[in-house]
Every structure is written in C-alpha cells, then in structure tokens.
Amino acid sequence: MTKNVSRDQVMWYRVRQHGLLRDSEEPAVLDIGLQDTQTGSAQLALAARTTGPVSLEGYELAWTLRGAPYYHRPGELRRWAGELWPWSDTDARARLMWPKSRTVTDGLNALETYRLIAESMREVVTKPMTKGAASAAVTKLMPAGQLKACPACKSTHIYEQPFRLGALPGGVRLRAGETGLLLEPLSKRGPIPTKSTNPHGLVHRYLRFLGPATPSEVAKWLDTSTANVREIWPDDLAEVAVDGRRAWLPSSNVDELLESERVELVRLLPAMDPFLQARDRDLLVPDRAEQKALWQILGNPGALLVDGQIGGMWRSRLVGRKKLEVTVTSFDADVDPALRDDVQAEADRIAEVRGVPTAVVRFA
Template sequence: MIDSRQVLRYRTRVQQLDRERGSLADTAVLDLGVQETGPDGAMWALAVRGLEPDEADLVWLWTLRGAPHAYRRSDMAAVAAAVAPWSDADAAKRIFDASKPLKAAGIPILEALDSVAAEMRATVKAPMVKGEVSARLHETLPEAYQRFCRSCDAVHLYEMPFRLAAVRAGLELQAHTSPPVLAPVAGFEAASEFPDRLDPVRAYLHLCGPATVKEVAEYLDSPVKEVKAHWPEDAVEIEVAGERRWILAADEAELRGADAEPVRLVGPYDLLLQSRDRKLLVDDAAKAKALWPVLGRPGAVLAGGRVAGLWRPRKSGKRFAVRLEPWGKLTAAERRGVEEQAERLAAFRGVDLAGVETED
C-alpha cells in the first residue's frame, strides 16, 4: 500500500525539490506553469529547485484558473493551445458566472472568448495597464460581456473572460507588475498542437499524482465529464491509503521507490501545495486550516518527507528574518537545513538574514 508520506516523497522528487541545480529545459514544473503570487512566487519556486533563469527566457501568462503562471518563453505558442478550453461547456465552467449573460444572449462561450481576444489584440499595441485595457474594452464590447462591479462602482468586463482571452490574444504579463501590465508578443500565433508534456491533465498526473479525476478537474476549473474525456490511456489505477487514484504508468515505479526527503522552505503557492488533495498532504484539520487560510497564506517547511511546519518572512526596515512554526520537534540536521534555506531565501531577496525565529 502507498501511503501519504510516500506520495509526498514522490512529488518532491518529480517536482525536483530535491535537486541543487537545474536548467530551464529540464525544469518539469514549467510544463504545468509556475504560479506567480506574492513576493515569493514563481522565481522563488524556481530558485528552490536550483534554477536561476534569465527572466527574458520566461513568459508570464494568465492561464489555468485565471492565475498568472510563468512558462518557458519558447513554449508560449504551445502553452496557448494546451490551456485552451476543450469545449463550450468547459469554457463556461472556467469563466463561472460570466457564462450566464452570454448564454442568455445566445453567444457561444468559445466565440465570446475569441471576441474578447480580438478586441484585446486590436487595443494593446504596446504595454498597457490592465485597467486601461478594461476601460477600452468596456467601450467596444456589448452588455452581455460586462457587469457592475460594486468595489469599483463601475461597469466593466467580467474578470475571467478578460484573463482567459489574454493568452488567445497573444498578450503576456510584464513580470512582477502590480497592477498588471499587458504587452503584445510580436508574431504570436497559437500552435495547432502541443507536446504531451504540456497537456495539463498529463502534467498534473505526473507532477501531482496519484490523483483522482475530480482533483484534476478542480485544478483546471473544468467539468469532470470533460476531464474524463481527455483522460490519458496510459493512466493506471493505484491504491493510496485505501483510496483509488491514478498515475501515469511510466511513473508508477518512481512512486513506489521515491525516497526524496530534502529540507526546503516552500512558497505559499508552490505547486507542491497546489494539489487538490490537501487532506492527503496534511490530515490534521487545524494544521490544514493554518497552512491554507482564506487570506495570508504562509509557506510550508518540507522536511523528513512530510510537511513539518509553517514559515513566514518577517521584514522590518533592513531587517529580514524567517519566522518558523514547526509541527513537532525538528532534528538537528533538519534545523540546520531550515537555517540554510532561510539564508538562501534572504539571498534571493537581496537582503541579509537576521535569523530564524521559532514560535513557541
């Protein structure tokens, strides 16, 4: 029987959290996209996997779940094809309540995304702040595409069609901009096909497997029926802690033999924490609530093949420290590992580390 700890060892291994050095080409998480959320976002997720890429070799796109993700720039055309909704039903699920007025107006959802993309392409000829793009599209698109936003006290486009249409329009997000700045990619055209490694269902099963169909559907914001229709033929059933799950056949031996147990400070939105089986990763409800709160997520301490606690950055002026909340006693080696990773994080942020502070 495969248990949760063995699953975490496997994911640590295939997500390459146990390596010290890597290259852009062989960094597997870039196939599914590396989420860019918070100061320790995509670039820290890559750094903790031993990669310090030239940002010019990366492209930031709104893709799965409408979240910003980093990919290899060379993959952009194929990524656009890989993350595109499979059908109108899939697209409707991905844009949530924005689908209702479009359906009421008799506008197919995929056609609507193409219409938004066309307007974006015609509008964004140079880097442009998101708010300005939205204002321009408000003037050109009909009522079915728009809603009244209470927080803005204004009418503008629904958020998810706006985000999901951007990559169809060949627009990238300028890295680390807030508010987001969109820019056109010269000569962009979505590919007609894409390699297996960029298939989001296969990539999820490889990087976050073993998994259920429902978990993959939740990660993609797609209907379960659609994911079943695109389920890989080489996915094999396996039992994990008494539950039926699936993994790619080529990964089964790796799962059973994985022994990766590095010490890492994993960012709040790292792929390791993005799988939809949180109870498998952290089976204590109070600990899970602390790791995945509604607001203000901490990072996770990975040690001994388990999630061993929480960490948060503490910055005051020029002073930078890491606040540690261990879930149990760390070994001396694990404590040294945490301190080494804290030094690594401080260097990544370009500051000196004042120390690692442990909560009582």
C-alpha cells in the same frame, strides 16, 4: 493488476518529480509553470529547487492556469494558449464561471464568448499598456451581458476572470512595469485557437507532478468540472491504490512511484509553490486544523517541508533593509536542533535571493 502504494511513497515521488532534491539547473516542474504572487513566489519556488543564482529573466509571464499569473519557459506561451483552450462549450462555461443554467449570453454560447474576448484583447493590446487601460478598451467592444457594475472603481467593465482567460489566446502576455503590471503583445502571436491543441496534455502533466490523482482533483486544478475532465480522460494511464484510494498517473511514471524511497531534506516552500498546488490536501496534510492554517482565503503562509512531509509553515518580513525575519511554526511540539540548522540554511537562501544580507529564524 492495481498496484498498492503508501502516502509516504506518493510524497517522496512528488519531491523528486518537483526537483526539490536540487539535482538540476532547471527543474522539470517548469512543465506546469511557476505561479507568481506579489511576494515573488515564483522566484522562491525556483530557489527551493536550485543552488545557484536565481533569475526569472528570459521566462515569460502570462495569465494561464485558472487565470493566475504564471512564469513559463521562453517560447512556450503559444503552446499553452492552445492547450488551455476549452475542450467543449460546457468546459468553457465552467472556466468562465457561468451558472449551470446559463448557456447563452447576448446570443453567444460560452465558446463564442471566449473567442470574442480573445479577439477583443488582440485588437486592443498592440503595445504595452496598463491592465486598467486594456480593461477599459476591451469593455467598449463587449455586449452589455458580459459587463458588470463595479462599485469599487465606480465604473462598468468586463468581468475579471473572462478578461484574464481571453488574454493569452488573444496573444497577450504580462510584464512588470514602473507603474505596475503591464499587458503587451506576444512577439509571435499566431492564430487564435479554434479547439484545444492537446486535450490530454495538461492532464498528463498534472498527474506526473501531482499524481497519482483523480479526475476531480485535475478538474479543481483547471477550474472546470469533473464531468468535463472525464470526457477527455486519457486511456494510457495506470491505476494505483494510494492507501486503498483509487488514483491514476501516467503509465511511464509507475516504476518511479513504486521505487520511491525516503528523502532527507528541508525546504521552505513559498505560498502557491507547485508542490502545494495538489488538490488532494487530505493527502498532503492529513490534519484538518493544519490544512486550515496552511491554505487560507487570503495571505497563505509558506510550507515547511521536512523529509518529504509538510511539517509546518513559515512567514517572513523585512526588518529595515538588512535583515529578513523568518518565523517558522512547526506542526510538531519538539523541534530537533538539526532541523533548526537546516531551516536557517534555507532562510539564508531566501535572503540571498531577495538581496537581504541577513536572515534571522524564529520558531513560534
């Protein structure tokens, strides 16, 4: 029998799964990684889930989900390389962003193209090097159909997304250098995958942390098509109804969902936080105007999480070197004084992580 759950239960369930109760030194949400941005979103996501000092030292950075930079636990990148390998040629076409009508380029199908890029990355990146140098060297190994003329840099080079997707299976990770982002070889590269090592792994992890969800939502998270996800949809999932909408999650997590109770907490989640990566935005933020304000094309704000609900957004700026100014926009007209105190405490946490002595909160 299909279990019925409310939107509130789903939100409270996700808060607990994400470790936002701050009840663990290392939150389990690292199972799906922490996406990073130039503003240091991965560090702030970790700070929202822990109480002590925050350091990403020892974690490994790579282009993984959707070709975005993610921090993962040490020693896990080879597993990610295997799990992220496309399930099929149609899946590879979707991830490489080929048009549906395109099945071959320079005599290679999409999976063969994936392998060529990975092999080229492995051949080129044998020591730390800049992204620009790596791109130029890989470009020389690619056939003409895999290249684009770029007016911005006045050159012809490999497309950005395939370049990123081929890095990890080629045994390449990222690290910050004095001159910007550096690419470097993994210490233990292992072979380039020939097939996905665990087609169900990523689906299960999405559904555990961002479920209950649908194949369409998982597909958007992975940058592939719904049809491709349906092809490998696991058969050990439980179907539930979220306010009447069909969705799925791992059977082992059903009881946790059904038993989810109200949580009382305030968190300032950074842009690209794992909690905000769910593709059912109508559930996260039912109001369309608020959705549009929170998820922008460029420069997303962070989210104000209040008792399991997204109640607003925030931005910060450094004033001099000694003050962090945090501007909070609440989606509610009236802001409770107790909420102001809790937000100040979270702003202090962010300032501490960024090494700034003082945080000043302003409600817009």
